[in-house]
Amino acid sequence: MKKFINHADDFLEQSLSGLQSAHPELLQVHKDPFFVTRKNINPHKVQIISGGGSGHEPLHTGFIGHGMLDIACPGHIFTSPTPDQMIAAIDYCQPKNGVLMIVKNYSGDVMNFEMASEMIDTKNATILTNDDAAVINSSYTEGKRGVAGTLIVEKVVGSLAESGASLEECQQFGLHANNLCSSIGVALTSCTIPAAGKPTFDIENDQIEFGVGIHGEPGRRREAIREANLIVSDMVEAIFQDFRERDVKIGGNSEFLVVVNGFGATPLSELYLIFNSVTNILNEKQLNIGRSLVGNFTTALDMAGASVTLCLLDDAIRKHWDSSVYTPSLRWGI
Amino acid sequence: MLIRMSNPISFSSFISPTLQAISIHENEIESLDRAIGDGDHFINLKRGVTAIQSITHELDSLPNSQQAKSIGMKLLSSVGGASGPLFASFFLEFSKHYNDENSTLENFCQAFTEGVDAIKRRGKSDVGEKTMLDVLVPVAELIKLASLNKLDIIELSQQVITKSIECAESTKSMLPTKGRSTGLGDRAIGHMDPGAKSCQVIICEICNQIISRG
Numbered sequence A: 001m002k003k004f005i006n007h008a009d010d011f012l013e014q015s016l017s018g019l020q021s022a023h024p025e026l027l028q029v030h031k032d033p034f035f036v037t038r039k040n041i042n043p044h045k046v047q048i049i050s051g052g053g054s055g056h057e058p059l060h061t062g063f064i065g066h067g068m069l070d071i072a073c074p075g076h077i078f079t080s081p082t083p084d085q086m087i088a089a090i091d092y093c094q095p096k097n098g099v100l101m102i103v104k105n106y107s108g109d110v111m112n113f114e115m116a117s118e119m120i121d122t123k124n125a126t127i128l129t130n131d132d133a134a135v136i137n138s139s140y141t142e143g144k145r146g147v148a149g150t151l152i153v154e155k156v157v158g159s160l161a162e163s164g165a166s167l168e169e170c171q172q173f174g175l176h177a178n179n180l181c182s183s184i185g186v187a188l189t190s191c192t193i194p195a196a197g198k199p200t201f202d203i204e205n206d207q208i209e210f211g212v213g214i215h216g217e218p219g220r221r222r223e224a225i226r227e228a229n230l231i232v233s234d235m236v237e238a239i240f241q242d243f244r245e246r247d248v249k250i251g252g253n254s255e256f257l258v259v260v261n262g263f264g265a266t267p268l269s270e271l272y273l274i275f276n277s278v279t280n281i282l283n284e285k286q287l288n289i290g291r292s293l294v295g296n297f298t299t300a301l302d303m304a305g306a307s308v309t310l311c312l313l314d315d316a317i318r319k320h321w322d323s324s325v326y327t328p329s330l331r332w333g334i
Numbered sequence B: 001m002l003i004r005m006s007n008p009i010s011f012s013s014f015i016s017p018t019l020q021a022i023s024i025h026e027n028e029i030e031s032l033d034r035a036i037g038d039g040d041h042f043i044n045l046k047r048g049v050t051a052i053q054s055i056t057h058e059l060d061s062l063p064n065s066q067q068a069k070s071i072g073m074k075l076l077s078s079v080g081g082a083s084g085p086l087f088a089s090f091f092l093e094f095s096k097h098y099n100d101e102n103s104t105l106e107n108f109c110q111a112f113t114e115g116v117d118a119i120k121r122r123g124k125s126d127v128g129e130k131t132m133l134d135v136l137v138p139v140a141e142l143i144k145l146a147s148l149n150k151l152d153i154i155e156l157s158q159q160v161i162t163k164s165i166e167c168a169e170s171t172k173s174m175l176p177t178k179g180r181s182t183g184l185g186d187r188a189i190g191h192m193d194p195g196a197k198s199c200q201v202i203i204c205e206i207c208n209q210i211i212s213r214g
Helices: A008-022 A083-093 A108-120 A149-162 A167-179 A228-245 A268-284 A315-322 B009-026 B024-037 B041-053 B056-060 B064-078 B083-097 B105-123 B131-148 B153-173 B179-186 B194-213
Strands: A027-030 A035-038 A047-054 A073-076 A099-104 A122-128 A181-189 A207-210 A221-224 A255-262 A287-297 A305-312
Touching: A008 A073, A008 B064, A027 A083, A027 A167, A035 A083, A047 A108, A047 A149, A073 A083, A073 B041, A083 A108, A083 B064, A099 A149, A099 A167, A099 A305, A108 A122, A108 B083, A108 B105, A122 A167, A149 A167, A149 A181, A149 A255, A149 A268, A149 A305, A149 A315, A149 B083, A167 A181, A181 A228, A181 A255, A181 A315, A181 B064, A181 B105, A228 A268, A228 A305, A255 A268, A255 A315, A268 A287, A287 A315, B009 B024, B009 B041, B009 B056, B009 B064, B009 B194, B024 B041, B024 B179, B024 B194, B041 B064, B041 B083, B041 B194, B056 B064, B064 B083, B083 B105, B105 B131, B105 B179, B131 B194, B153 B194
Parallel strands: A047 A073, A047 A099, A099 A122, A255 A287
Antiparallel strands: A027 A035, A035 A073, A181 A207, A181 A305, A207 A221, A255 A305
16 A cells, blocks of 8 residues: 555544645534534525545535535545534534435445434434446345435535525425436546555456446446447446436437546546547437536545546526535635 | 343453454455455444443443443444444444343343344344344344243353354355445355454354353
8 A cells, every 4th residue: 555644543634634724714624523514604504414434535525615515524434424423513503494414325324324313403304315327226236326426416405505495495406406417437446445555356457347336346347448438338328228217308408417527546637538438429319518527526535437427407407506616626606 | 931140241341352353353354345345344343342442441330231322322423334323223222121130131132132123223124135134133033042941141152153153154145135235246145244244253252251251
């Protein structure tokens, strides 16, 4: 393992201290237990809280600020945060109009947020994001995982909450946006958890993992690497297959928000190459790209690889995607 | 049908041996989790047991039911992941049903079974899904049978050791339908479930302690 690290036990604490020092005007990092809030808390709006294992930065701590999240609870690397973090954070913010929990559909995250939800007195609701097309939904799986589509849900719901919408309205809109998102990831290499010191999985030099999750957990299949256009073509096909299975109607005038997301160790030049490939495929299908985002937003530590997310745009999602946002890692319209 | 367990052993006396036992199995548990999970199970488990060890002195002065409650709350705030809420649910529910005034095997069995049921509810899972329940449920059934047959605690401990090893092994051939390994599908077959393994290690250590202490 070769990493910028002092000691595995202090990794999270020191990384969060850096986040605090870099963005003092935006957020406040709290310790023991760990949670991150906005610098200026507005308890009268619905408080949007998210969280999950660390190692996916900027998800979620990098999305705290105007137009997006109010609270993020970072767990240890790839490990869900615990209920005491969520309870302490909610207690600190003193919400007057409820708390909306945006939770990626992973059993650890779901159970910890569920226990927090049962233990607080504040009115609360939950959105489980599950945009990963890789997992075939059936009674034999736990359901689809929440991956890069989560940041789209956080952005548009965050915008709606900023306008003074109620807890129920925010939850409904989040569920709606989640339903219109579909993602798929491909890993070229494994990733290494600092405290473990070894790569999470072994993968040969000429192999890729198609349908990988954001912790390096295996996906649909291991296969030989091919030229990028062919890999991306399979990725987009998996997404359309997922839309068809879930009865999300795609027509001639359909317009998409396309997110090409790096997993941490893939250069931006390759991500743009993927975006070019997605553009060509959608053009062939006579579908439109209305909005785009390219970069590292939902990472898996030092994994090389990328995911593609398509979100079918409607007027409401377009409006709330475009609205102003001011966070460490997403910033526009200000 | 009540069998009084002579001088119930303080739960806190099992903490250090448990920490040692899981540490001995570090490589095995970690490599299982890297194979079909995400590689963090051992780290989380060790953090949890270490956190409990740090409050051993507070626990020593408490009756076992309250120890179980404190252990549950400590696990809830220190472990995270899926195993944190699952282990915590077990101990919190156990503490509600364990009767310090009447610490019979029958009462222990009831509290243990209620704890395992709490794990089922929290994880929305049951036996046969390649999880820790594939060890915990058969062990709960074995204890129930033992309490009905008035089995000696030493003999029961020996049977539990055999049973839990056998059950952890049995998860190798299972197709995962709960937990992080579900994404692997068929590829998870042949690997033991890391959660089942860590439960087996902990249960065996506690049984060995009971046997060696007579």
